[in-house]
Amino acid sequence: MDKVKISAVSYTNTQPFIYGITHSDIIDQIDLSLDIPADCAQKLIDNQVDIGLIPVAATVNMPYWEIVSDYCIGANGPVNSVFIFSNCEIHEVKTLQLDPESRSSNNLARVLLKNHWQVTPQLIVNAPDYAHSDDPDTAFVQIGDRTFDKKGKYAYTYDLAEVWKEFTGLPFVFAAWIANKPIPQEFTAEFSKALKHGLDNRKTVIANLPARADFDLDDYLMHKLDFDLDADKVKALHLFIDYIKKLN
Numbered sequence: 001m002d003k004v005k006i007s008a009v010s011y012t013n014t015q016p017f018i019y020g021i022t023h024s025d026i027i028d029q030i031d032l033s034l035d036i037p038a039d040c041a042q043k044l045i046d047n048q049v050d051i052g053l054i055p056v057a058a059t060v061n062m063p064y065w066e067i068v069s070d071y072c073i074g075a076n077g078p079v080n081s082v083f084i085f086s087n088c089e090i091h092e093v094k095t096l097q098l099d100p101e102s103r104s105s106n107n108l109a110r111v112l113l114k115n116h117w118q119v120t121p122q123l124i125v126n127a128p129d130y131a132h133s134d135d136p137d138t139a140f141v142q143i144g145d146r147t148f149d150k151k152g153k154y155a156y157t158y159d160l161a162e163v164w165k166e167f168t169g170l171p172f173v174f175a176a177w178i179a180n181k182p183i184p185q186e187f188t189a190e191f192s193k194a195l196k197h198g199l200d201n202r203k204t205v206i207a208n209l210p211a212r213a214d215f216d217l218d219d220y221l222m223h224k225l226d227f228d229l230d231a232d233k234v235k236a237l238h239l240f241i242d243y244i245k246k247l248n
């Protein structure tokens with residue numbers, strides 16, 4: 001059988017899954033690549049891979065997709081790695097610079113700005129520096145490890161999973177394991193077991209990560225991230241997709 005091609009997110013949030021996959025026999029059946037979230041999505045859309053840990057917002061452009069496994073990159077309340085940082089209070093924002101590596105959080109920011117905060121800033125997709133502007137009315141979507149040392153560096157900080165929870169009462173799913181074609185059940189069952197193995201060994205994963213003085217990796221991987229794709233998260237995923245479709 002050909003190997004199953006899989007693209008996973010190259011950030012710290014995915015390290016438990018990578019540990020589980022690479023410490024299970026299923027690794028012999030997998031051709032694994034690590035990519036930024038936007039590229040995970042593009043590879044799945046372009047059929048360069050069969051399964052991706054892709055930003056759920058990217059499913060909006062896919063003719064066929066199915067969820068693989070009961071695991072995801074989610075949060076039930078603050079996630080501590082997905083923010084709008086801003087030079088001004090959120091209601092004053094005139095320009096929003098998007099994060100080029102994101103698909104879900106850029107859309108989550110737009111959904112919350114429109115429906116929760118009720119402001120409609122101009123969007124900048126390819127800012128010269130996505131993380132910086134001297135303009136006093138500019139805000140920035142930022143995700144992943146690049147945010148770990150950023151809190152306190154901007155005048156205002158908004159954790160987008162926390163604001164989504166205030167807005168909907170629900171957890172949030174940033175990325176899920178999604179296939180662009182039907183995957184044999186024998187494979188998905190073993191793949192799920194490998195993912196669970198990684199989650200069960202998070203303490204080992206954390207011990208193996210380079211320690212950081214500026215970020216609590218244990219709190220992030222054990223508490224802030226919520227990896228279980230439970231019924232509330234599936235509900236949130238579909239609600240989010242509905243909001244995205246109503247954006248324009």
Ligand SMILES: C=C(O[C@@H]1C=C(C(=O)O)C=C[C@H]1O)C(=O)O
Pocket residue numbers: 009011013037038054055073079081082101102103104105106143144145174175
């Ligand atoms: C929690 C996070 O979730 C992520 C956010 C994503 C996005 O905005 O498209 C995609 C994958 C996840 O890595 C994060 O990266 O900090």
